Amino acid sequence: MNWDWDYVGSMMPDLLDGLWTALLATIFGFLLALVLGLVFAILRRSKTAWIRVPIGFIVEFIRGTPLLVQLFFLFFVLPDFGVQLSPLASGIVGLGVHYATYTSEVYRAGIDGVPAGQWEAATALNLPARRTWTSVVLPQAVPRSLPALSNYLIALFKDVPQLVAITVAEPFTVARGIFADSFRPFEAITMAGVLYLVTAFVLSYLGRIVERRYGTVRV
Amino acid sequence: MEGTKEPMTEATSAAPVRAHDGNGEFIKFAEVSKRFGSNVVLDDLSFSVGAGERVTLIGPSGSGKTTILRMLMTLLRPDSGTISVNGEYLFHEERGGQLVTASESHIRRVRSKITMVFQQFNLFPNMRVLRNVTEAPVHVLGKPKDEAAERAKELLALVGLGEKLDAYPSQLSGGQQQRVAIARALAVDPDVLLLDEVTSALDPELAAEVLDVLRDIAKTTDVTMLLVTHAMKFARDVSHRVLMFNQGKIIEDRPPEEMFNEPRHERTQSFLRSVIDET
Ligand SMILES: Nc1ncnc2c1ncn2[C@@H]1O[C@H](COP(=O)(O)OP(=O)(O)OP(=O)(O)O)[C@@H](O)[C@H]1O
Numbered sequence: 010m011n012w013d014w015d016y017v018g019s020m021m022p023d024l025l026d027g028l029w030t031a032l033l034a035t036i037f038g039f040l041l042a043l044v045l046g047l048v049f050a051i052l053r054r055s056k057t058a059w060i061r062v063p064i065g066f067i068v069e070f071i072r073g074t075p076l077l078v079q080l081f082f083l084f085f086v087l088p089d090f091g092v093q094l095s096p097l098a099s100g101i102v103g104l105g106v107h108y109a110t111y112t113s114e115v116y117r118a119g120i121d122g123v124p125a126g127q128w129e130a131a132t133a134l135n136l137p138a139r140r141t142w143t144s145v146v147l148p149q150a151v152p153r154s155l156p157a158l159s160n161y162l163i164a165l166f167k168d169v170p171q172l173v174a175i176t177v178a179e180p181f182t183v184a185r186g187i188f189a190d191s192f193r194p195f196e197a198i199t200m201a202g203v204l205y206l207v208t209a210f211v212l213s214y215l216g217r218i219v220e221r222r223y224g225t226v227r228v
Numbered sequence: 229m230e231g232t233k234e235p236m237t238e239a240t241s242a243a244p245v246r247a248h249d250g251n252g253e254f255i256k257f258a259e260v261s262k263r264f265g266s267n268v269v270l271d272d273l274s275f276s277v278g279a280g281e282r283v284t285l286i287g288p289s290g291s292g293k294t295t296i297l298r299m300l301m302t303l304l305r306p307d308s309g310t311i312s313v314n315g316e317y318l319f320h321e322e323r324g325g326q327l328v329t330a331s332e333s334h335i336r337r338v339r340s341k342i343t344m345v346f347q348q349f350n351l352f353p354n355m356r357v358l359r360n361v362t363e364a365p366v367h368v369l370g371k372p373k374d375e376a377a378e379r380a381k382e383l384l385a386l387v388g389l390g391e392k393l394d395a396y397p398s399q400l401s402g403g404q405q406q407r408v409a410i411a412r413a414l415a416v417d418p419d420v421l422l423l424d425e426v427t428s429a430l431d432p433e434l435a436a437e438v439l440d441v442l443r444d445i446a447k448t449t450d451v452t453m454l455l456v457t458h459a460m461k462f463a464r465d466v467s468h469r470v471l472m473f474n475q476g477k478i479i480e481d482r483p484p485e486e487m488f489n490e491p492r493h494e495r496t497q498s499f500l501r502s503v504i505d506e507t
C-alpha cells in the first residue's frame with residue numbers, strides 16, 4: 010500500500026468542506042450546551058420541587074443514555090411526531106442537549122464553590138434572585154468553570170464523527186463517499202483523522218487562551 | 229439629598245426621630261423558639277427594641293446571639309413565635325383575617341429596611357469597591373446610576389475609603405474591606421443595621437478603625453442597631469442597652485454602665501470577667 014499524494018490533493022476540497030460542517034456542529038452544539046447547561050444548573054437549584062425534581066430526572070436520563078441513541082431518536086423517530094430536522098440540525102441539537110447534561114454539572118460545581126456568605130450578603134442587600142444570579146453568583150462561578158468547560162468542547166468535537174450515523178457530511182462521512190468510489194480507504198480515512206487531530210489541537214489551544222483571559226477568580 | 233438619615237447631618241445621638249409605634253417596639257420578638265435538631269437554641273424568647281435604639285447582645289459562645297440576628301435578616305426561620313419590624317410581621321402576613329406564612333414578596337418588602345454587616349465582610353469579589361456600594365441602590369432601590377454613585381462616594385469617604393473606589397476587595401486590608409461593607413450597608417438607607425462580630429476577624433489596629441467608623445455612625449445617625457461584639461468598651465460607648473444571653477434566654481437587660489459596672493447575675497459576672505476587651 011503506497012501513499013498517493015495526488016489522490017490526497019484531489020480529495021482535500023471535499024474533506025475541508027466536511028471539516029467546516031464538523032466545526033459548525035461543534036460551535037453551535039457547544040453554544041447550545043453552554044446555555045442549556047446553565048439553565049439546567051439553575052433550575053436544579055430551584056426552591057420549587059416541581060421544577061427541581063423533573064429537571065434532575067431529565068438530566069440524569071439524558072446523561073445515562075448513549076449519544077448515538079439520542080441522535081437516532083432525533084433524526085429517525087421525531088419525524089414520526091411531525092418534527093423533521095435536517096441531519097446537521099439534528100446533530101447540533103443532539104450534541105448540544107447531550108453535552109448540556111455535562112456542562113450543567115460543571116456549572117453546578119462552580120456555583121457550589123461560591124461561598125454561602127455571598128448569597129447571604131445578597132439577601133442582606135435585598136437583591137432579587139435574578140440579580141443575585143447575574144451579578145453575584147454567575148460572575149464568580151463561571152470563570153471557575155472555564156477549564157472544565159473547555160475540556161468538554163474538545164470532547165464534543167471528538168464526538169462529531171458519530172454524526173456519520175445520521176448522514177451529516179463531516180469528514181468521515183465524506184471519506185467514506187470517496188473510498189466507496191476509489192476503493193482506497195487508506196488516504197481518505199487517514200486524512201479525515203488528521204483533520205480531526207489538528208483541529209482538536211487548535212481548539213484546546215484556543216480553550217487555554219480563553220481560560221487565561223477570563224478564568225481568573227478574584228477572592 | 230433626601231431622607232432623614234444622612235450620616236453626616238447634625239448629631240441626633242440617642243433621640244429617635246423617626247415615627248414608630250410608640251411602644252418602643254420597633255423590633256419585636258414574641259415567643260420565638262429555634263432549635264437545630266435536638267439543640268434548643270432559643271426557647272420562647274421575647275424582647276423588643278425601640279426605633280433608633282442601639283442594643284448590644286452579649287453572652288457565651290452558642291447562646292444564640294448570631295441566631296437572633298440571622299433570623300431578623302431572614303437568613304433563618306424561627307420554628308415558632310413571631311418577629312415583627314415596624315409593626316409588620318417578618319415571616320407572617322394576614323390573609324383573610326388569618327396569620328399565614330408570608331410570601332416571598334412580603335418578606336422582601338419588610339426586609340427592605342433591614343441590613344447586616346458580617347464577620348467575614350462578604351464583599352462581592354467580582355465587583356470594584358464603588359459597585360459593591362452602588363449595586364443595591366441601583367438594582368433594588370431603583371436609584372439612577374449617577375445619583376447612587378454620588379451617594380456611594382460620600383459614604384466611602386465617610387468610612388475613610390474615598391481613594392479606593394476602583395480597587396477590588398482582594399486588594400484591600402480586612403479593616404478596609406469591612407469599612408466598605410459598612411458603606412455598602414448604609415447605602416440602602418436601612419432603618420435597622422445588624423452587626424455580628426464585625427471586628428472579630430481583624431487585627432486589633434484594624435478593628436479599632438472599624439469601631440471608630442461605627443462610633444461615628446452611631447453618633448450621627450438614628451439607625452436602629454443590634455450588635456454582637458466582644459469589644460466591651462465599644463459596646464459601652466455606643467449602646468443604649470445591653471442584653472446578656474445565656475442558653476437562649478435573656479438573663480439581664482440593662483443600660484451598659486450598670487451592666488458592666490455592677491452585673492447582677494452571677495453568670496454575667498463570670499462572662500464579663502472572661503471577655504478580653506479588644507479596644
Ligand atoms: N446552621 C446550624 N446548624 C446547626 N446548629 C447550628 C446552626 N447555627 C447555629 N447552630 C447552633 O446553635 C447554637 C447557637 O449558635 P449561635 O451562632 O447563635 O451562637 P452565638 O451566641 O452567636 O455564639 P458565638 O459567640 O460563638 O458566635 C450553637 O450551639 C450552634 O452550634
Ligand SMILES: [Mg+2]
Nearest residue numbers: 293294295456
Ligand atoms: Mg455568633
